[in-house]
Amino acid sequence: xxxxxARRLSQLVPVxxxxxxxxxxxxxxxxxxxxxxxxxxxxxxxxxAAVRQSLGLDKPLVMQYGEFVGRVATGDFGKSFxxxxxxxxxxxxxxxxxxxLGLSAVVFGTLLGVITGILxxxxxxxxxxxxxxxxxxxxxxxxxxFLGISLMLLFSVYLGWLPLTGMDSWKNLILPxxxxxxxxxxxxxxxxxxxxxxxxxxxxxxxxxxKGLKESVVxxxxxxxxxxxxxxxxxxxxxxxxxxxxVVTETVFAWPGIGRLIVQSIAARDFxxxxxxxxxxxxxxxxxxxxxxxxxxxxxPRIKFK
Amino acid sequence: xxxxxxxxxLGVLVxxxxxxxxxxxxPVLAQNIKPLRYATGTDAQTLDPQFVTDIPTARVVTxxxxxxIYPNSAGEMVGVLAESWDVSEDKLSWTFHLRKGIKFxxxxxxxxxxxxxxxxxxxxxxxxxxxASSAAAIDSVEVKDEHTxxxxxxxxxxxLLAQLSAYxxxxxxxSAGVKLNNEYSRAPAGTGPFKLGKWTPGxxxxxxxxxxxxxxxxxSAAVEFTVVPEDSARVLMLMSGEADVVSNVPPxxxxxxxxxxxxxxxxxTGYRTIYVGLNLDTKxxxxxxxxxxxxxxxxxxxxxSGVMNNIGTAGGGLESTVIPGSAKIAPYPYxxxxxxxxxxxxxxPNGFTIDFYITTGRYINDKQLGEAIQAQLAKVGIKxxxxxxxxxxxxxxxxxxxxxxxxxxxxxxxxxPDFTLTINVHSEGTGNYGNYRNDKVDRLLTEQRSTxxxxxxxxxxxxxxxxxxxxxxxxxLFYENQIFGERENVRGVEVLPNENxxxxxxxxx
Numbered sequence: 001x002x003x004x005x006a007r008r009l010s011q012l013v014p015v016x017x018x019x020x021x022x023x024x025x026x027x028x029x030x031x032x033x034x035x036x037x038x039x040x041x042x043x044x045x046x047x048x049a050a051v052r053q054s055l056g057l058d059k060p061l062v063m064q065y066g067e068f069v070g071r072v073a074t075g076d077f078g079k080s081f082x083x084x085x086x087x088x089x090x091x092x093x094x095x096x097x098x099x100x101l102g103l104s105a106v107v108f109g110t111l112l113g114v115i116t117g118i119l120x121x122x123x124x125x126x127x128x129x130x131x132x133x134x135x136x137x138x139x140x141x142x143x144x145x146f147l148g149i150s151l152m153l154l155f156s157v158y159l160g161w162l163p164l165t166g167m168d169s170w171k172n173l174i175l176p177x178x179x180x181x182x183x184x185x186x187x188x189x190x191x192x193x194x195x196x197x198x199x200x201x202x203x204x205x206x207x208x209x210x211k212g213l214k215e216s217v218v219x220x221x222x223x224x225x226x227x228x229x230x231x232x233x234x235x236x237x238x239x240x241x242x243x244x245x246x247v248v249t250e251t252v253f254a255w256p257g258i259g260r261l262i263v264q265s266i267a268a269r270d271f272x273x274x275x276x277x278x279x280x281x282x283x284x285x286x287x288x289x290x291x292x293x294x295x296x297x298x299x300x301p302r303i304k305f306k
Numbered sequence: 307x308x309x310x311x312x313x314x315x316l317g318v319l320v321x322x323x324x325x326x327x328x329x330x331x332x333p334v335l336a337q338n339i340k341p342l343r344y345a346t347g348t349d350a351q352t353l354d355p356q357f358v359t360d361i362p363t364a365r366v367v368t369x370x371x372x373x374x375i376y377p378n379s380a381g382e383m384v385g386v387l388a389e390s391w392d393v394s395e396d397k398l399s400w401t402f403h404l405r406k407g408i409k410f411x412x413x414x415x416x417x418x419x420x421x422x423x424x425x426x427x428x429x430x431x432x433x434x435x436x437x438a439s440s441a442a443a444i445d446s447v448e449v450k451d452e453h454t455x456x457x458x459x460x461x462x463x464x465x466l467l468a469q470l471s472a473y474x475x476x477x478x479x480x481s482a483g484v485k486l487n488n489e490y491s492r493a494p495a496g497t498g499p500f501k502l503g504k505w506t507p508g509x510x511x512x513x514x515x516x517x518x519x520x521x522x523x524x525x526s527a528a529v530e531f532t533v534v535p536e537d538s539a540r541v542l543m544l545m546s547g548e549a550d551v552v553s554n555v556p557p558x559x560x561x562x563x564x565x566x567x568x569x570x571x572x573x574x575t576g577y578r579t580i581y582v583g584l585n586l587d588t589k590x591x592x593x594x595x596x597x598x599x600x601x602x603x604x605x606x607x608x609x610x611s612g613v614m615n616n617i618g619t620a621g622g623g624l625e626s627t628v629i630p631g632s633a634k635i636a637p638y639p640y641x642x643x644x645x646x647x648x649x650x651x652x653x654x655p656n657g658f659t660i661d662f663y664i665t666t667g668r669y670i671n672d673k674q675l676g677e678a679i680q681a682q683l684a685k686v687g688i689k690x691x692x693x694x695x696x697x698x699x700x701x702x703x704x705x706x707x708x709x710x711x712x713x714x715x716x717x718x719x720x721x722x723p724d725f726t727l728t729i730n731v732h733s734e735g736t737g738n739y740g741n742y743r744n745d746k747v748d749r750l751l752t753e754q755r756s757t758x759x760x761x762x763x764x765x766x767x768x769x770x771x772x773x774x775x776x777x778x779x780x781x782x783l784f785y786e787n788q789i790f791g792e793r794e795n796v797r798g799v800e801v802l803p804n805e806n807x808x809x810x811x812x813x814x815x
Contacts, residue, residue, distance in 0.1 A: 041701045149539070163548060166509070251535045
């Protein structure tokens with residue numbers, strides 16, 4: 001187990017170096033001059049030149065990358081072009097804000113998805129199954145923008161139960177969690193159902209039933225545990241997606257997260273912020289994958305760490 | 307008074323006392339103060355006036371800082387930190403008599419040295435201020451005595467007073483400026499009616515009343531700027547009462563809000579011109595007749611009523627008519643027959659195909675405007691391909707001056723035509739994206755700068771606007787109006803034509 005973790009963690013280094021090079025090149029190669037976007041679109045040539053120099057953008061690309069790597073090695077991600085604040089300060093809080101929202105949505109989505117998935121598998125082809133199927137289809141297809149605004153209208157404007165935007169209290173977390181979590185739950189519910197249905201048709205399940213075990217034990221012990229592996233895979237992927245892809249939800253609910261920060265920073269060509277946030281997200285994504293692999297092992301002892 | 311109610315009152319009093327005592331040391335808002343809640347689409351980028359390049363940031367910075375001079379509601383320049391001023395015979399040196407007894411938020415006295423410090427800082431190369439050019443006309447700043455400062459210009463410079471009202475030239479505390487240098491944003495110290503309370507970037511910023519303010523003190527104890535990027539979410543906040551004031555209400559929601567209970571719409575004319583630019587260095591726009599044909603083929607009246615829900619002001623000149631010194635010029639009348647005739651005369655009886663670049667989401671309904679213009683030009687046989695690169699790429703292409711036809715907006719940070727006309731109309735201007743060149747216009751632009759007599763200068767400016775209108779390097783669509791939403795019990799929010807918002811007299815009743 002320990003050698004497995006050590007090996008996997010050492011693989012992180014080439015991944016992060018690769019990501020940093022690709023991101024660095026990509027943002028430098030797309031058209032758009034950060035100095036112009038800082039100084040304003042019709043700023044004079046002198047003002048733009050002064051800004052470019054102060055941002056260090058007048059140096060050759062190779063030198064800029066060298067300086068970037070040198071700074072990152074000492075834990076310094078530089079300063080934001082837009083605000084002049086240290087990048088760590090820009091990213092820090094927002095990363096955790098996104099983690100809070102992402103985790104909350106994943107926990108909610110997984111619980112709801114697994115529970116409805118199990119129920120629809122057990123009572124498959126009945127009215128419950130088909131109504132959950134209909135709701136899931138709706139949940140997967142509905143755009144998060146529309147879902148978010150609808151939830152706001154209902155719960156905040158008409159009923160007045162929940163606050164609309166910001167993050168002043170735990171109540172602020174409910175609507176964005178629902179917005180992100182509902183489509184998530186719909187996907188997980190479908191995966192859980194199909195995986196469990198397959199497992200419940202296996203011979204060993206018939207054997208378990210033949211032994212005279214209670215149906216709850218058959219489903220709970222023999223069925224669900226074996227059906228969860230594909231679910232864990234999907235939850236892991238969803239988690240990664242929610243961290244970087246919650247932009248729309250973050251925007252609608254004015255949730256100050258890292259997704260929106262990255263989009264704004266790309267629009268403003270705020271290179272230091274883009275580089276650092278993408279690196280951080282890549283690191284998180286790899287860690288989630290690692291966690292997923294460890295979970296496989298716990299769920300299925302036949303899987304060995306090699 | 308019944309005893310139970312008395313006890314309850316006492317309880318509240320003790321409670322409030324405890325709360326304020328516990329917050330005594332923290333520079334945050336005491337919990338018993340209910341701030342005026344303002345929801346805005348974008349957060350401030352900086353609180354250092356010399357680094358401001360966008361309106362949402364300026365709206366925060368100007369609550370905390372003040373300039374020497376600022377326009378009143380009629381657009382006339384009146385003294386703020388400067389009490390009076392006079393200009394020398396040779397029109398090269400301006401003496402400003404400063405208001406006495408004013409202190410910056412950090413306790414530093416406001417005086418001539420502070421003015422000199424501020425201007426020297428923005429002009430210094432090391433500062434690398436993105437708007438250093440806003441002080442380019444200034445040659446030197448001299449301290450005559452504690453409360454008198456002399457500003458010398460390189461040549462006679464008529465727009466100096468308007469220029470001094472620019473937010474980039476707001477006066478900052480020298481001690482804060484020296485101590486914090488490029489970290490000034492963390493603890494800005496101006497002379498304004500509000501000082502910074504707490505700022506959580508990307509989320510919320512609170513300004514609190516400056517109780518030592520020299521003028522009429524702010525009506526609210528605090529104003530809270532909340533960042534809510536989504537337009538419809540801001541509107542919902544207004545409807546549910548979660549916000550007292552919201553910025554930039556989309557036109558499509560105006561009718562809905564007009565009928566909503568407890569809510570009112572505030573509309574103010576503005577300095578921003580929305581226009582279609584044509585590149586005179588690309589075919590077929592090198593031909594005046596083609597440009598005139600385009601002007602007559604675009605139905606600006608219909609764009610205003612159909613696309614903009616009548617939120618905007620009609621006009622033909624590049625500078626908004628509410629800017630002092632601007633001239634009223636009628637828009638080109640819609641006349642597709644004349645347009646077709648002009649196209650035929652220019653050798654394009656069957657029209658032509660052109661790439662039209664538009665912004666998306668930068669100006670109100672910009673995408674819809676682009677699509678409407680596409681449909682209108684199709685009627686005279688011009689086939690328009692809409693291109694909408696994201697703004698970073700768009701701005702780079704514009705500055706290369708190679709885009710044949712583009713939709714753009716231009717504001718006016720100083721409220722004086724000199725600043726923007728020099729950028730957008732002069733042949734060497736960085737914002738002259740369509741390569742417009744007219745020697746007469748260039749000459750008039752240089753002359754008006756040194757014409758200190760107002761009437762004479764306004765005539766020169768009028769000629770610039772008229773000539774550039776006749777040459778059709780652009781077609782003005784309208785001047786953008788600003789739409790704010792307020793709760794019915796909100797009083798005193800001042801939305802200015804230069805797009806700034808003043809909260810000093812604002813309160814919830």
